[in-house]
Amino acid sequence: MLSINKRSSIKSKIFTNVRTVLRKKNFSKILTGFAQRYYSDDYQFIQQSVIPTMHFQRSLPRLPIPELNLTCQRYLRAQKPLLSVNDYSKTKAIVDDFEKNEGQKLQSMLKEKNNLNKNTSYITADWSNMYLSDRTPLPINYNPILVFKHVHQSYNSQLLRSTNLLISSLRFFKSLQSNLLEPEIFHLNPKKSDTSRFKTLMKYIPETVSWYGAYLFNAYPLDMSQYSSLFRSTRIPMVNKDILHKNDSSKHIVIMRRGHFYKIDVLDEKGNILSPGLLLSRLQYILNQNVSPSNHPVGILTTSERNNWAHLRNHLINLGNKEILDTIDDSLMMIALDDEKLNSEPNLMTKQYLHSNGTNRWFDKSFTLIVCGDGTAGLNFEHSWGDGVAVLRYFQDISQDSVNSPKCHPDNVSIEINSDNLQVVKLEFTLDDKIKRNIEKTMNEFKNMYESLDTNYFEFFDVGRNTCKKFGISADSLMQLCFQLGNFKLHKKHVGSYESCSTAAFKHGRTETIRPCTIETANFCEAISNKNKPSNDELVNMIKKCSIVHSQLVKEGAMGQGFDRHLFALRLLAEKNNLNIPKLFTDPAHKLINYNIISTSSLTSNYIWLGGFGPVVKNGYGIGYKILEEYTGAIITNYNQHTDGDKFRDVLTKSLNQILDVLKTN
Structure with missing residues (x-):
């Protein structure tokens, strides 16, 4: 039998050896003995709503087609302050004639078309096609921005800010994917409807009539169809009309830094969010790379005229870059780590997030989370897939979560990381002289554009x-x-x-x-x-x-009940059916x-x-x-x-x- 001292010595050696192995396998000290908790629902989900995310979607009312006479009245009223008396008289005569003649036929055609597409609205497809068909460059012309407020200084380093925003984003994604994100509801009487009782009751109302149940409480569920395009999606340039691409199984994100691209996995094989320590270590590894700015940053090509970018993208594919482009397109989301320190100056912040110099961006992605050298953070998002409602909800939820429940803390940053098993993959494009010339040309063209703003x-x-x-x-x-x-x-x-x-x-x-x-x-x-x-x-x-x-x-x-979308739809019908405009x-x-x-x-x-x-x-x-x-x-x-x-x-x-x-x- 071993003596107490010998047993103690053996235990000490075993503990020392285990700790060494764990370090070699890149398990940080803070995770030892606690890793299991990162598979709990509290970590994996930002919300676990009583009402399923898409519960109201089937019963939402359809967008109404306004009455033709009301649209004409509203149009004329909007025209009146813009026109002289004579010009207004001419326009009124034209509108009156339209209402009595061609407008009647187009209105009937629009209603017939609407009746054949009862699962959507009369404007959705045409509005999306309008975005995707425009050949104008995306940055400045289309992509809007939102900028986060600063957090407490100790949490506002680039590394901590980006890691906590990433984790909150993944928690949002997981709740959305699992139908656990709380549906968006406009409450006219929150004391009556924004309650536990209301939520429990709504859960048991069949989806086919759920909207009507909420309506009885003066609560109005909003459309959630755009939310699925927040993640794992992108816009891909094609000649004459782009397409929206979505991957339903990717587990990685793409990080951009100084014009270089890095792939890191953020979900395990079962789809669980990886631990905060591991995610922080992977971001820290990228930030520690003292790489020079890319001489030929491929991301700048996403600032180009869309047909030009489509041709250049095809050329990149022919050079053997399809796998890299797929990695970017399929990524769950994208983060741009910028070196700039903006010091909370609004004009500098606007320029940085709206366009920057374009070398550390991929403007086609559904959204890009941008974190600067001083921890200032914001979003730049592509507009064809959706509007501000979905982006704003995501923005607000991750802002609140990353501030109130940060998963990485200042003491985590001081932990030494072992880079042997971080699995950070640098994406290296194969470029020829043609692509290099076009990158340089596009950089100059974009510079002329953003410097004029x-x-x-x-x-x-x-x-x-x-x-x-x-x-x-x-x-x-x-x-x-x-x-x-x-x-x-x-x-x-x-x-x-x-x-x-x-x-x-x-x-x-x-x-x-x-x-x-x-x-x-x-x-x-x-x-x-x-x-x-x-x-x-x-x-x-x-x-x-x-x-x-x-x-x-x-x-x-x-x-x-506006007039713009209605008239837009009527004009398109005339064009598509080869009628006189x-x-x-x-x-x-x-x-x-x-x-x-x-x-x-x-x-x-x-x-x-x-x-x-x-x-x-x-x-x-x-x-x-x-x-x-x-x-x-x-x-x-x-x-x-x-x-x-x-x-x-x-x-x-x-x-x-x-x-x-x-x-x-x-």
């Missing part, structure tokens, strides 16, 4: 929803009136204007256009700019009327209203630091704005050869102050 930040710290409640007006209408007044002050005319509105209350709903330049906003802009302007009481009444009209437009848009669509007024000088989108969320997008026309402005309880801010983009962004920002500030001065006197 100007960005400006506009903010008020004491104006927000609470201010608007006090004055009895809509916060959104206040901002839209500010944009209209600013433009009128600067350019002395009313212009085509666009505000995005989600139609996610309907099956496969996408967006509708709100037209913020109304008869009422035009009257106010002219009145307050007149030397003999009306009294303050009259101006206050005009502001309130603007708010009432704007709120009605928002309501109509959300209920699928109605004069309504060849009328200069139609081109004018769709030339959106002011393009806006509300990105209001407590989790967003800022969000934005590029102008949609060369002499226009792209305005991403947010309105919180006591804060209002906007990122404004424009092309500096055509417009002066500094002046526009300044005139917006003056306009908002002028409107507030009027309201304060009431």
Whole structure:
């Protein structure tokens, strides 16, 4: 029998040997004895909803086709502030004729088409094809951005921030994949419907009638069909029309750093999320690689005109790069690790996330999580597969999860890693002279494009929803009136204007256009700019009327009762059936209203630091704005050869102050 001392010595040697083996196999100290917990549901899922994610999808109402006469009325009302008296009379005659004649036939055809496609909306396929057929480069023109707020400094290193956001993203993905992500529901009476009782009851209502059950509680489930395209998907360039690609089984992500590509697995063979220590170690290994920036970064080609990129991609495949391209396309998601340190400067942040220099991006991916050298983080997302509703939900959930329940902590970073078994695969493209020349050419072309883009930040710290409640007006209408007044002050005319509105209350709903330049906003802009302007009481009444009209437009848009998508569908029917194109669509007024000088989108969320997008026309402005309880801010983009962004920002500030001065006197 061994003595106690000998047994103790043997145990000590065994423990030492086991610890050495574990280290060699790259199990960090913090995981020893605790690895099993990373297979628990608490780690694997960000949510475990009582109501299945897709529970309401089958019973969602379909997007309605507006009545033709209402569409014509709404179109004419939106045209009136943009046209002279004579031009408006001509347009009205054209619209009246359209309503009585060609419009009737096209409306009947649209309804017939809609009846044959009852599992979707009348606009979904055509709207997606519109995106995929456009040959315009994606960055600035299409891909929007969202930027996260900073987290506590100790968690804001590039390594910790990217690892925690990755883990939260995977937890979101797993909940979505397992039908455990809570469905998106708009609660008109949260005290009644956003409750455990409501959720339990909904769970047992059959899917075929579940939407109606929620409706009885004044709760409105939203379409969740776009969510499946968040992960494992990408847009692939093809000649004349791109395609959307999705892989249902990939377990890896792709990391970009300094124009180089790295593949790392993030799920095990059973589909479980790997441990935080292992994921952190793999990211740390990539960050520790002191590689020089790629001389020929292939990602820059995704900034190119789409047909050009399609031809170059085919050439890459012919050179033997199909497997690498498949790895990128099939990846669960993509992370770009940038060296830049932005110091929370809004204009620098906007430029970095909206375009950067394009060498460390793959703009075709459904979204890219971008983390800079100082831990600043954001998203750039491709727009053809979906809209802001799905991206914003993902953004908010992972922001909250990574801040409130981070899985990696500052003390984890100091642990030494063994790189022998990290399984980080560097993807090496085979390039020839033709591809290298085109990469260099594209880098110069993209540089000319993004250097012509100007960005400006506009903010008020004491104006927000609470201010608007006090004055009895809509916060959104206040901002839209500010944009209209600013433009009128600067350019002395009313212009085509666009505000995005989600139609996610309907099956496969996408967006509708709100037209913020109304008869009422035009009257106010002219009145307050007149030397003999009306009294303050009259101006206050005009502001309130603007708010009432704007709120009605928002309501109509959300209920699928705008005119833009309807007319878009009617015009496409005429084109596809080789019918004469109605004069309504060849009328200069139609081109004018769709030339959106002011393009806006509300990105209001407590989790967003800022969000934005590029102008949609060369002499226009792209305005991403947010309105919180006591804060209002906007990122404004424009092309500096055509417009002066500094002046526009300044005139917006003056306009908002002028409107507030009027309201304060009431």
